[in-house]
Amino acid sequence: MRDSTSWEPTSYRTHTIGQVSQNGSSMVGSEVTIAGYAETVRGRGAICFLMLRDGTGRIQAFLKKDNMDEGSFDSIQAASRESTIQVTGVVAQKRPPKVAEGEPIPPPEYEVSVSSGSVLAVAATPLPVGVTDDVQVGLDVRLDNRHLDLRRAHVNAMFQLRSKVLQYGRDHLIKEGFQEINSPKIIAAAAEGGTNLFPMKYFETDAYLSQSPQLYKQLAVLGGLERVFEIGPAFRAEKHDTYRHLNEFISFDIEGAWMDDEDVMGVQERMIHHIWTEVSSNDQGLMEVVNEFRASQGLDPVSVEIPSVPFPRIPYCDAIEIVKEGGGEIEWGDDIESHHCDLIAAKYPGFHFLPRWPMAMKPFYIHHKEEEKGSTGGQLSRGFDLNYGRDEMTSGGAREHRVDVLEQNLRNMGLEPKDFTFYTDGFRYGAPPHAGWGLGVARLLMVLTGAGNVREVVLFPRDRSRVTP
Ligand code: AMO
Numbered sequence: 001m002r003d004s005t006s007w008e009p010t011s012y013r014t015h016t017i018g019q020v021s022q023n024g025s026s027m028v029g030s031e032v033t034i035a036g037y038a039e040t041v042r043g044r045g046a047i048c049f050l051m052l053r054d055g056t057g058r059i060q061a062f063l064k065k066d067n068m069d070e071g072s073f074d075s076i077q078a079a080s081r082e083s084t085i086q087v088t089g090v091v092a093q094k095r096p097p098k099v100a101e102g103e104p105i106p107p108p109e110y111e112v113s114v115s116s117g118s119v120l121a122v123a124a125t126p127l128p129v130g131v132t133d134d135v136q137v138g139l140d141v142r143l144d145n146r147h148l149d150l151r152r153a154h155v156n157a158m159f160q161l162r163s164k165v166l167q168y169g170r171d172h173l174i175k176e177g178f179q180e181i182n183s184p185k186i187i188a189a190a191a192e193g194g195t196n197l198f199p200m201k202y203f204e205t206d207a208y209l210s211q212s213p214q215l216y217k218q219l220a221v222l223g224g225l226e227r228v229f230e231i232g233p234a235f236r237a238e239k240h241d242t243y244r245h246l247n248e249f250i251s252f253d254i255e256g257a258w259m260d261d262e263d264v265m266g267v268q269e270r271m272i273h274h275i276w277t278e279v280s281s282n283d284q285g286l287m288e289v290v291n292e293f294r295a296s297q298g299l300d301p302v303s304v305e306i307p308s309v310p311f312p313r314i315p316y317c318d319a320i321e322i323v324k325e326g327g328g329e330i331e332w333g334d335d336i337e338s339h340h341c342d343l344i345a346a347k348y349p350g351f352h353f354l355p356r357w358p359m360a361m362k363p364f365y366i367h368h369k370e371e372e373k374g375s376t377g378g379q380l381s382r383g384f385d386l387n388y389g390r391d392e393m394t395s396g397g398a399r400e401h402r403v404d405v406l407e408q409n410l411r412n413m414g415l416e417p418k419d420f421t422f423y424t425d426g427f428r429y430g431a432p433p434h435a436g437w438g439l440g441v442a443r444l445l446m447v448l449t450g451a452g453n454v455r456e457v458v459l460f461p462r463d464r465s466r467v468t469p
Contacts, residue, residue, distance in 0.1 A: 002160065004056040012086060018056030020091060024110030027091040032112060034059070035086040035120065037151065038079050039132055048077045050114075052085060055156070060094065060111040061087050072117050080123045082131060082151070087117035134296060139455060146460060146469060154293035157286040158457055162445050164283055165275055166231060169252060172274040176267060178227040178254055183216035185233060189419050191215050192363060196237045198247075209235035212438060214365065215423045217255040218399060221434045222426040229254045231441070241464055243453040244391055244443060248462040252444075255436035261367075261382040261398040264435040265353050268386060268394060269309045272351060272444075279448065280304040290449055302450035311386070312352040317374050319344055319354050332376045333358055341390040351393070355384035364409035367398040367433075386439075388447045396437025403427040 004016040014033045036054035043049045046065035051058060065073045076085055089112040099105055129137055129148045142149040149155050170180070186207050190197050191214035198209040213230050220228045234251040256264060279287070284304070291301040314322065316336075323330045326343030330336070336344070336354065344352070359368045362383035372380040383397035400406045403424055407417040410424075417424060445457035455461040460469055 001057045002055055007056075016056040017052060017054045017059045020112065021057045021059045021110060024091060024093065025108065028093055028110070029090060031088065031090050031115075033086065033088040034061075034112060035084065037131075038076075038081055038083045038085050038123075040081065041077060041079055043077070048073065050076060050079075050085065050087070052087070060109075061089065061114050061117070062092075062111050063087075063114045063117070068114060068116055075119045076117055079119050080125045082123035082127060082148070084120040084123075085117060086120055087112060087114045089114035089117075139453065143455065143461065143466065144469070150459075153289050155456075157289035158445070158449050158451065159459065161279065161283060161286050161290075161449055162441070162457055164279060164286075165445060165448065166252075166441065168275040168278040169271055170229075170231070171278075172271045173227075173229045173254060173267070176227070176270070178229045178256070179225065181213075181217065181220050181225065181228045181230050182232065183210070183213040183220075183230060185210045185235075189215070189423070191365075192236075193413075198235050198237045211236055212251060213253050214363075214438070215420075217253055217436060218365065218434065219423065219426045221255045221257045221436075222431050227254070227256045234438075239464060243455075244440075244446070246442070246454060246458060246461050246463050249454070249458070250441040252439040252441050253436065255399075255434060257432040257434045259398075259435040260433065261355060261384055261396065261435050264396055264398075264437055265313070265355070265384060265386075266310070268396070268437055268439070269307075269311045269351070269353075273307060273309050275444075276304055276306045276448075280306055287449075294450065299450070302448075304448070307351050311350070312348050313355055314344065314348065314352055315356045316354060316358065316380070317356070322347060332374055333360065333378060335361065338390045341387055341392075344387070345389045349389060351386060351388050353384050353386050355382075356380045357383045357385070359383075362397065364406065364413050364415060365399050366409075367400045367435075382435075384437075386437075388443075391443055391446070392440075393443050393447070394437050394439040396435065398433070398435040401427060401431040401433045403431070 001018055004018040007016050013035045017034050017036055020027060020032055036052040039051040039053045041050050048063040050061040052061050063073055063076060079085060091110055092113045094109040094111045127148060129142055129145045131151045186202060187210045188207055192211040200207050212234050217228055217230060230253045233248055235248050238245060287304060294301055319336055320330055320332055323340045323343050328340050328343050330340055359379040359381040362381045366381045366383040368379055368381045374380050385392050386394035400409060406424055406427060410417045410420060442454035442457050446454060451457050
């Protein structure tokens with residue numbers, strides 16, 4: 001449950017339920033108005049026990065017909081689970097449960113002795129997804145009913161963790177001098193290759209949904225913003241159907257002037273180290289909620305192990321050798337696929353960088369040094385990935401800042417420099433060498449929370465078969 005210590009009253013409540021249940025001892029005798037979902041409604045006749053939950057806690061409300069308006073009492077007593085209810089009453093200490101001699105006395109609990117109340121919205125029955133009961137439903141049903149799924153404690157905890165990860169990441173980058181930008185999502189040219197674009201009609205012309213802020217974050221840096229970051233949507237028309245691909249995902253990007261690939265790998269590992277450190281000291285309660293659910297499913301708990309920095313760096317050429325030694329079939333110039341990554345992860349199970357990929361496998365904007373060649377003589381690049389286990393978290397690299405080389409790279413990759421003048425013009429008037437990366441937020445959350453599917457940590461995922469809700 002969220003810490004609501006500093007939340008102000010609203011038109012619907014004087015206090016959050018968390019404020020009342022956590023500060024009960026100092027609030028006994030005070031009148032409060034609280035509002036929440038009816039978790040259970042028990043009691044017959046003239047007495048009713050209502051367990052009320054909001055996003056910050058749960059508390060029992062005690063209703064007596066004699067103490068309040070009869071109609072309100074009856075409607076609350078008849079309310080279905082998850083109906084929203086507002087009550088006003090006085091905070092009281094609950095009668096302590098009887099304990100056998102020698103047993104520890106439990107800490108005092110508080111309740112609200114209700115004098116008035118009303119049902120704000122009645123919940124239909126049956127609920128398509130159980131909120132507090134442990135009824136197994138498939139991911140599709142849950143996603144169809146995400147509004148209810150989110151009320152489940154561990155799902156709610158996952159999204160609180162997601163928000164924390166973004167907050168800590170943002171805090172860290174700001175501390176390192178990065179400033180937040182927002183680049184356009186309606187664009188005219190592909191940053192990551194033309195095959196996986198979603199086309200759209202933009203008045204009389206054709207446009208696309210952005211695959212990555214790549215070209216714009218570079219233009220921002222070329223323009224003198226020096227160090228920038230963006231957390232925003234990226235759209236890929238890929239026909240994947242996997243646990244880690246979506247057609248819309250949140251990309252966490254940085255770009256920095258006067259930096260190379262090694263410099264931005266440093267930014268990345270420091271940021272991840274900071275995120276894990278902060279979660280470890282502030283958010284263990286959320287991890288416990290996730291672990292309670294995992295235990296109920298027979299899954300091992302996840303713990304927040306702060307990774308040591310620097311992360312290992314396994315250059316592409318070495319990675320190929322590790323795969324071969326592990327019995328995998330791969331040649332220099334091949335992509336390192338997930339089953340290859342399993343072989344690398346056997347040696348490097350945590351976060352590890354894979355720097356210096358062949359230039360032919362990297363996008364046109366990646367920098368290379370002519371003298372850096374692989375074992376077979378192929379051109380190496382300054383592009384890297386960050387993996388965790390078998391999964392890629394991040395791609396990044398030093399960028400090509402020499403405009404003639406950039407245009408040649410475009411041609412080499414079958415692209416037309418004239419389609420990219422809005423971008424290449426940015427390099428014509430003095431371009432600082434620069435570098436950056438793009439991190440898949442949901443993939444990082446999978447690592448932190450142990451989720452087996454990115455859809456678990458994406459509010460309303462978009463995949464090939466889902467555009468609603
Ligand atoms: P890339 O295409 O590798 O690089 O994307 C960066 C990171 O975004 C995540 N990601 C995805 N997550 C979910 N579903 C998808 N379909 C998906 N595609 C990618 C991955 C990936 O590592 N412009 C470069 C970054 C840069 O060089 O700065 C880029 O977009 O975690």
